[in-house]
Amino acid sequence: MLPSFCTLGLALFVTQSYGHSTPLTIPAPGKHSEPVERDLQSFSIEFAFFPDYAGNRSNPNKFSEHLLENFQRITGVYPRVRVGGTTQDKSNYYPDQEEGIQLVFAKPTDDQPSEIKYGPAFFESYHTLGDIKFSHGLNMAQNASLHQLQLAAVEACTSIGPQLDMYELGNEWDLSGDDYRPANYSLLDYVNEWNEKSAIVKAATQKACPGLFPGFMAPSFVFIDGMTTWTAEELYNLDYDPHDLTKEISFHNYMGVFAPPLAPVSYDLQKTLMNHTNIVDNLGLQIQRMKSLAHLGHPYILGETNSIANQGRDGESNVFGDALWVVDFSLWAAANNIKRLNFHQGLNYRYVSWQPIASEGQPPETRPPYYGHIMVASSLGHSENNRIVNIPLKEDTESAYAIYDGERLSKLVVVNLNAFNQSTTTGRPSRKYEFKVPGHYQGSTVERLIAPGSDALTNITFGGVSYDYDLKQGRPVTLDWKKERADIHGNMLQIDVPDSSAVLLSLI
Numbered sequence: 344m345l346p347s348f349c350t351l352g353l354a355l356f357v358t359q360s361y362g363h364s365t366p367l368t369i370p371a372p373g374k375h376s377e378p379v380e381r382d383l384q385s386f387s388i389e390f391a392f393f394p395d396y397a398g399n400r401s402n403p404n405k406f407s408e409h410l411l412e413n414f415q416r417i418t419g420v421y422p423r424v425r426v427g428g429t430t431q432d433k434s435n436y437y438p439d440q441e442e443g444i445q446l447v448f449a450k451p452t453d454d455q456p457s458e459i460k461y462g463p464a465f466f467e468s469y470h471t472l473g474d475i476k477f478s479h480g481l482n483m484a485q486n487a488s489l490h491q492l493q494l495a496a497v498e499a500c501t502s503i504g505p506q507l508d509m510y511e512l513g514n515e516w517d518l519s520g521d522d523y524r525p526a527n528y529s530l531l532d533y534v535n536e537w538n539e540k541s542a543i544v545k546a547a548t549q550k551a552c553p554g555l556f557p558g559f560m561a562p563s564f565v566f567i568d569g570m571t572t573w574t575a576e577e578l579y580n581l582d583y584d585p586h587d588l589t590k591e592i593s594f595h596n597y598m599g600v601f602a603p604p605l606a607p608v609s610y611d612l613q614k615t616l617m618n619h620t621n622i623v624d625n626l627g628l629q630i631q632r633m634k635s636l637a638h639l640g641h642p643y644i645l646g647e648t649n650s651i652a653n654q655g656r657d658g659e660s661n662v663f664g665d666a667l668w669v670v671d672f673s674l675w676a677a678a679n680n681i682k683r684l685n686f687h688q689g690l691n692y693r694y695v696s697w698q699p700i701a702s703e704g705q706p707p708e709t710r711p712p713y714y715g716h717i718m719v720a721s722s723l724g725h726s727e728n729n730r731i732v733n734i735p736l737k738e739d740t741e742s743a744y745a746i747y748d749g750e751r752l753s754k755l756v757v758v759n760l761n762a763f764n765q766s767t768t769t770g771r772p773s774r775k776y777e778f779k780v781p782g783h784y785q786g787s788t789v790e791r792l793i794a795p796g797s798d799a800l801t802n803i804t805f806g807g808v809s810y811d812y813d814l815k816q817g818r819p820v821t822l823d824w825k826k827e828r829a830d831i832h833g834n835m836l837q838i839d840v841p842d843s844s845a846v847l848l849s850l851i
């Protein structure tokens with residue numbers, strides 16, 4: 344689908360300007376600011392739907408391959424992919440099963456199957472997407488046979504080989520313990536069970552695949568408000584993981600939950616996702632926990648994250664406003680030293696970055712959030728020594744970041760989070776920003792993340808590029824878009840940012 348608005352250029356957007364009266368000073372990176380990994384933007388794919396996303400040897404999913412390859416081109420590295428989620432604790436491995444995967448749905452309208460059986464052919468899906476490092480989710484819930492757990496771990500290390508980055512044993516047991524275990528199952532019971540089963544996985548793996556044990560992402564807790572009494576501090580006080588098999592500390596994160604009672608969707612989009620203050624509040628808990636667990640000496644990641652839990656909400660997590668949320672959320676997390684963000688995906692989910700195959704009447708499609716990820720990856724580029732600093736602004740509905748390559752200020756990002764409805768006919772407001780930049784720059788290139796409105800589902804571009812399925816199956820297609828440049832006059836760089844859009848300025 345070729346967006347027709349692009350030929351109109353920016354004239355369409357700039358109807359009235361408002362903004363900051365004084366120029367903005369750009370802070371230097373603080374002394375605690377750590378380099379940002381280029382695979383910050385990574386993915387998590389729901390265990391049951393991994394074959395839909397990746398395909399298999401005879402039927403690789405080229406669309407997913409292209410979409411992941413785009414990151415490799417922009418940053419030099421592939422995103423990492425975690426294969427896991429709720430369905431990992433419902434997935435049992437059967438070495439004699441011929442089909443890669445069998446799904447049983449309790450009700451046909453359910454988002455997820457209630458039972459999953461997988462066989463050796465499932466692991467073909469780890470070899471269709473490129474040079475990606477994967478984590479394989481193991482089922483901690485099944486208690487019928489420890490041998491089955493060993494078989495699954497061994498098949499993972501032999502089949503995935505050097506691309507096996509980590510294991511994961513159990514998903515969100517702070518919530519799910521009750522689903523699989525008696526109501527009195529305690530945090531100590533969890534610790535004992537995880538310790539015992541992780542040791543079994545390690546022993547089996549080392550026998551079958553000698554060499555360095557890959558380790559686990561753990562504990563994969565989510566801590567949704569009011570739904571558990573367990574805490575991370577208590578967990579690590581209870582002799583959790585005594586042999587230090589954890590490679591990365593993983594917690595899950597969502598901005599809200601798709602469950603009643605619900606505010607109107609457009610209200611929620613502005614208040615929950617298109618709201619810098621709310622993002623800062625939401626990630627505050629993770630950042631605090633990361634600091635309190637720093638003594639463990641492992642990277643702290645969001646092993647599964649996305650906007651609205653329970654697979655997202657139409658009109659909020661599947662629209663362009665969510666892409667702007669992705670940009671602000673990711674840059675704020677990275678500026679605060681969270682090491683990786685695995686954005687969760689699943690077939691027919693309402694918050695995904697792409698629908699990998701046709702299903703339930705929905706065609707394969709690049710969805711708005713994907714463009715947010717591309718913008719974040721572009722703001723990092725190939726540099727291995729990026730640090731990100733937030734530039735404080737006044738309103739809930741705006742944010743800005745400086746990106747330093749080593750000591751050198753290299754890029755600026757501005758996000759205008761004011762919701763703009765694409766059906767509005769009175770013109771699109773725009774905010775003006777003026778930055779005071781060091782003397783030696785001449786100007787900057789300008790790449791915009793833009794769409795007809797925050798409620799738009801299509802016609803989205805970053806830097807004039809579309810990744811739509813219908814154009815080139817997810818490969819970049821540059822649409823007819825004039826190269827834009829911002830000049831610097833007397834150390835001042837000025838830029839207009841239309842409501843519901845973001846801009847990446849690369850200083851030259």
Ligand SMILES: *[C@@H]1O[C@H](CO)[C@@H](O)[C@H](O)[C@H]1NC(C)=O
Binds near residue numbers: 344346348801802
């Ligand atoms: C979006 O793209 C479609 C398909 O090309 C086009 O018909 C439509 O006019 C575009 N919408 C806007 C708001 O530009």
Ligand SMILES: *[C@@H]1O[C@H](CO)[C@@H](O)[C@H](O)[C@H]1NC(C)=O
Binds near residue numbers: 399400402442444464
């Ligand atoms: C490979 O994928 C195709 C298409 O989804 C499917 O029909 C086939 O059964 C899969 N192969 C195996 C061994 O599962």
Ligand SMILES: *[C@@H]1O[C@H](CO)[C@@H](O)[C@H](O)[C@H]1NC(C)=O
Binds near residue numbers: 526527528
């Ligand atoms: C937990 O509940 C089970 C029955 O559901 C019972 O057999 C067991 O004794 C209880 N354990 C404790 C420590 O209360």
Ligand SMILES: *[C@@H]1O[C@H](CO)[C@@H](O)[C@H](O)[C@H]1NC(C)=O
Binds near residue numbers: 486523524532535536
């Ligand atoms: C499952 O196994 C673990 C570890 O052996 C044990 O602690 C737990 O009580 C078992 N649960 C059930 C329901 O059998």
Ligand SMILES: *[C@@H]1O[C@H](CO)[C@@H](O)[C@H](O)[C@H]1NC(C)=O
Binds near residue numbers: 767
């Ligand atoms: C956009 O405007 C239309 C028409 O006024 C309205 O029906 C719709 O609810 C609005 N959407 C949002 C997300 O505000």
Ligand SMILES: *[C@@H]1O[C@H](CO)[C@@H](O)[C@H](O)[C@H]1NC(C)=O
Binds near residue numbers: 740
């Ligand atoms: C943004 O979020 C904060 C904190 O949750 C809230 O107090 C504020 O009202 C929200 N702003 C908007 C514009 O909804």
